[in-house]
Amino acid sequence: MIKRLYLPVYAVTLTLSAFLLFAVQPLFGKMLLPLLGGSPQVWNTAMVFFQAALLAGYGYAHLTTKLLNVRQQALLHLTLMALFLIVLPIAIPEGWEAPMENGYPIFWQLGLMTMAVGGPFFVLAASAPLLQRWFSHTDHQHADDPYFLYAASNLGSMTALLSYPVLVEPFLGIAGQSTVWAAGYALLALFIIAAAFMVWHKGKEAGVTLKATNTEPPSWPLRLTWLLLAFIPSSLMLGVTTFITTDLSAVPMLWIIPLAMYVGTFIIAFSRSFKPPMKLVLNIHAAFLIIVLSLFVRDYLSLKIIVVAFHLLLFFFSALLCHMELAARRPSTAYLTEFYLIMALGGVLGGIFNALLAPLIFTIPIEYALILAAVTLVRYMGDKDQKFRVFRKRSECLGESVFATTVFLSALLAAFFWKSGSIGLMAIVLSITVLIPLRHKRVAFAAAVAATLLVHPGYSWGLLNNPVHVGRNFFGLMVVSDSFDKQARIFMHGTTLHGIQSKLEKYKLTPLSYYYPKGPAGDIFRNLDTRPSPQRVAALGLGSGTIACYAHKNRHFDFYEIDPDVVAIAQNPELFTFLSDCGSPYDIVPGDARLQIKKAPNKSYDLIFLDTFSSDNIPVHVITTDAFRIYLDKLKPGGVIAVHISNRFLDLAPVLNAQARALGMTALFTARKGGIVDDTKMRYVASIYAVLAKEPETLVPFITSQKWKTSPHIIDHAWTDDYANPFGVLWFHNPEFMDN
Numbered sequence: 001m002i003k004r005l006y007l008p009v010y011a012v013t014l015t016l017s018a019f020l021l022f023a024v025q026p027l028f029g030k031m032l033l034p035l036l037g038g039s040p041q042v043w044n045t046a047m048v049f050f051q052a053a054l055l056a057g058y059g060y061a062h063l064t065t066k067l068l069n070v071r072q073q074a075l076l077h078l079t080l081m082a083l084f085l086i087v088l089p090i091a092i093p094e095g096w097e098a099p100m101e102n103g104y105p106i107f108w109q110l111g112l113m114t115m116a117v118g119g120p121f122f123v124l125a126a127s128a129p130l131l132q133r134w135f136s137h138t139d140h141q142h143a144d145d146p147y148f149l150y151a152a153s154n155l156g157s158m159t160a161l162l163s164y165p166v167l168v169e170p171f172l173g174i175a176g177q178s179t180v181w182a183a184g185y186a187l188l189a190l191f192i193i194a195a196a197f198m199v200w201h202k203g204k205e206a207g208v209t210l211k212a213t214n215t216e217p218p219s220w221p222l223r224l225t226w227l228l229l230a231f232i233p234s235s236l237m238l239g240v241t242t243f244i245t246t247d248l249s250a251v252p253m254l255w256i257i258p259l260a261m262y263v264g265t266f267i268i269a270f271s272r273s274f275k276p277p278m279k280l281v282l283n284i285h286a287a288f289l290i291i292v293l294s295l296f297v298r299d300y301l302s303l304k305i306i307v308v309a310f311h312l313l314l315f316f317f318s319a320l321l322c323h324m325e326l327a328a329r330r331p332s333t334a335y336l337t338e339f340y341l342i343m344a345l346g347g348v349l350g351g352i353f354n355a356l357l358a359p360l361i362f363t364i365p366i367e368y369a370l371i372l373a374a375v376t377l378v379r380y381m382g383d384k385d386q387k388f389r390v391f392r393k394r395s396e397c398l399g400e401s402v403f404a405t406t407v408f409l410s411a412l413l414a415a416f417f418w419k420s421g422s423i424g425l426m427a428i429v430l431s432i433t434v435l436i437p438l439r440h441k442r443v444a445f446a447a448a449v450a451a452t453l454l455v456h457p458g459y460s461w462g463l464l465n466n467p468v469h470v471g472r473n474f475f476g477l478m479v480v481s482d483s484f485d486k487q488a489r490i491f492m493h494g495t496t497l498h499g500i501q502s503k504l505e506k507y508k509l510t511p512l513s514y515y516y517p518k519g520p521a522g523d524i525f526r527n528l529d530t531r532p533s534p535q536r537v538a539a540l541g542l543g544s545g546t547i548a549c550y551a552h553k554n555r556h557f558d559f560y561e562i563d564p565d566v567v568a569i570a571q572n573p574e575l576f577t578f579l580s581d582c583g584s585p586y587d588i589v590p591g592d593a594r595l596q597i598k599k600a601p602n603k604s605y606d607l608i609f610l611d612t613f614s615s616d617n618i619p620v621h622v623i624t625t626d627a628f629r630i631y632l633d634k635l636k637p638g639g640v641i642a643v644h645i646s647n648r649f650l651d652l653a654p655v656l657n658a659q660a661r662a663l664g665m666t667a668l669f670t671a672r673k674g675g676i677v678d679d680t681k682m683r684y685v686a687s688i689y690a691v692l693a694k695e696p697e698t699l700v701p702f703i704t705s706q707k708w709k710t711s712p713h714i715i716d717h718a719w720t721d722d723y724a725n726p727f728g729v730l731w732f733h734n735p736e737f738m739d740n
Helices: 002-036 042-067 070-087 104-137 148-168 173-202 220-245 254-267 278-297 306-328 333-361 367-378 394-417 421-438 443-456 519-528 564-569 592-595 625-633 653-663 696-704
Strands: 468-474 476-482 488-493 496-500 533-538 555-561 587-592 605-609 634-642 666-672 687-693
Touching: 002 042, 002 104, 002 148, 002 254, 002 592, 042 070, 042 220, 042 333, 042 519, 042 666, 070 104, 070 173, 070 496, 104 148, 104 173, 104 333, 148 254, 220 254, 220 306, 220 333, 220 367, 254 306, 278 367, 278 443, 278 625, 306 367, 306 555, 306 666, 333 367, 367 443, 476 564, 519 634, 519 666, 519 687, 519 696, 533 592, 555 564, 555 592, 564 587, 564 653, 587 592, 592 625, 625 634, 625 653, 653 666, 653 687, 666 696, 687 696
Parallel strands: 533 555, 533 605, 555 587, 605 634
Antiparallel strands: 468 476, 476 488, 488 496, 634 687, 666 687
């Protein structure tokens, strides 16, 4: 009777354990976002922590397997589970509500996560290898090869990830999610007791009697191969997530999709029944790689969601390729825990490379492109006929590679330097015709791919034209450079313009870029000029400090800025002089804008100017209903909240309409085209703004200008700290209120 229960009990226990392990990741990541400005790096750092905790759990499982028998191991594991109940339900610990001002938040975040979820996550991480090892003690027919349970474990992981945005996030707040998670943790403890009971009578000896006959220890080259095949998908997962969320919003939905794909490849690779032929995987991988390389050079697709889909599919088949090679090299159960330990180490190293080392090593974030190139080096690792050689003669290998790289590089250079008309398209077509026949020739294919990514790694080397300052930190890439004609100083954050200052004396203190006086920002401050003095303006986001040049008698600016490097750039008169020369008294308040403005006195601001961007991404937590309630508390009667919503991907007008409806406010919108500044070569850029007010009469001057309009579009559910859906507001057209 008990024998028939082995498989269901262990399968359910592993599934529940994995479900809890992965359900806590988006939950706690969402808790962290408002504390750290909504930066995409929050998730990368979180993944480093989760991977490190996974490694610690696997190390604990490996060590206790060597030193303890099953009974001792079970007692220790259950004791630890009971001990870590004291930190549940999960919440931000007291004293960790905000990072240190002007500090480097990575280590603060890692410390916070250790305190809040480190213990429970550690004990859950250890459960998978422990339970599989215990299963190998049973007399079940598959006890000699329990790796199939790893697929069941990953099925639980996948269920947790896919259910989070569909079933969990829309219906449960963070507090509710934490409570349910704690109940699941307690239920898991009961299942682990049942699993331990089934092998209790067989676990007196420290060693394990294995049914497997092949117990030869793995060689060091094999161990290094495990490490490499685990490293590449881990790094690639973080790379593609950052690539997507740099200009879109950093929200759990966009974290979950790559992570779910990553887990899904484990399910397929370790499955007993469903596993596609490696040749098919290689061909599909090559096809998506060629498409993505072409998109890196020239994006001919206007629907950005399709571009995102191609990147995600390439990631999926790259990870699947590596994990299938990894599964094919798994050892006997005698070395099961060591195998998982090295896999976890590879995952941690991939996370460390992306989150900690890459920002220090690479000026432009090219780590994603480099790992894409690295995938080509592991193609055909399992093909004995190739033996890591593509051609029989070394001279043939060199000649083919040089020829392919030369043709491919020439074509891509043509597309890079001439991106209009048919020449760019012809160059890409020529590149594809070179790549397709090379897809089975590992060295030549890798050389051609590397050449492509060297020319255009998904980020423009043009960002480094005429640079005067280049920096990269937790919050992204910052480049200050001079325009080609040397008439303007330009501030880029990631891929997005964050400020321009003219170098011509006549226009030196004229707000440019998104803040030109003839644009929406000019309307906002001219309306403010009619209000009585003294005035106080809260600017959430500093940039280059441009709006300080909307000076007025007795007007004071409070700039809220989380990134200390942005503050250093704006206050350095060698780079920008808006703050130093425009004459407006100002204070800079370091830290996350939403958290810091909450500390300001109520009814203290005439205008709250919301201009928070990380590259092209407007952090979700600053435009939720919960955030607007804070802003309303700080606004004087008759005050205005202005929101700069220019971006390339999200139509945020329906979101702000929903916030206005939820809070009894009125919202108006305008979108203006760019143009030339007088008789100069300088341009001001297109911009989209919203203004919101509690009293409708406050917005009458905007209505009479006929350039500000209401919008009929509104989302069904207002975004809150517990729920947001950026996919629902992806751009597919110009806004109906665009000024013609």
